Amino acid sequence: MSDALNYLLQARPEALGHYFSFLKDAGKHLDPKTRNLISVITKVHAQTDRGFRQYLRRALREGCTATEVLDALLMAFPALGLAKIIWAVDIILAMNIPEFQPETLTSPAQWHDVTATADVQNGEVTRTEFEGRGLFVYRDKHAFRVYDSRCPHQGTDLPQLALQGSILTCPKHQWEFDVKSGDCIKKGNSPLKRIESKVVKGRLLGFW
Ligand code: FES
Structure with missing residues (x-):
């Protein structure tokens, strides 16, 4: 949310409260x-750079694919026009999001070998990489959780050094995450992006 909206929410909670309940209610019959x-x-239509980046990241984090975002942009062509679509794609390219790379767009999601389960100690978090993609893996006995190493705020690739126990602190704006749950526990409001995983014959696999 913008600083201006935050301010208005504090200064005029009774008026802005109605606005936010309207927004919440308006989409209640739609799937996420x-x-x-x-x-x-809507952010492309209004051409709000910060809002577009924020809503795009949220859409990807909550399960939309890059292909679906592009489809939505193209479908909205009659309302947006080419100039706004190009504006949005320029921002997407500047954000350097791996899902939007042409080679990724043309290869469907599949299972990838992440690591040997024996290499992740029970109760510990390990950072690993697969073809340039950083991942944090947490093990709780036989259950594993795999997270994208990119910060959900502005995409900073979180290094091993950002990890202390199970707490991950982004060096850029100090959002903190608990890798056991993926939750953001300080400063920010978005969790780490969780990656679907499974164990096959002693290997941990991730789906992306
Ligand atoms: S990019 Fe990680 S907290 Fe801002």
Whole structure:
């Protein structure tokens, strides 16, 4: 949320409260993916750079694919026009999001070998990489949680050094995450992006 909206919410909670309940109520019959895509399109229409980046990241984090975002942009062509679509794609390219790389767009999601389960100690967090993609893996006995190493705020690739026990602190703006749950526990409001995983014959696999 912008600083201006935050300010108005504090200064005029009775008026702004109605506005936010309206927004919440307006999309209650839509599935989360559709809601997220519509939110992204509204930010492109209004051409709010910060809002677009924020809603795009949220859409990707909550399950929309890059292909679906591009489809939504193109479908909204009659309302947006080419100039706004190009504006949005320029920002997407500047954000350097791996999901939007042409080679990734053309290869469907699949299972990738992440690590040997024996290499992750029970109760500990390990950082690993697969073809340039950073991952944090947490093990709780036989259950594993795998997270994208990019900060959900502005995409900073979180290094091993950012980890202390199970707490991950982003060096850029100090958002803190608990890798056991993926939750953001300080400063920010978005969790780490969790990656679907499974164990096959002693190997941990991730789906992306
Ligand atoms: S990029 Fe991580 S907290 Fe801002």
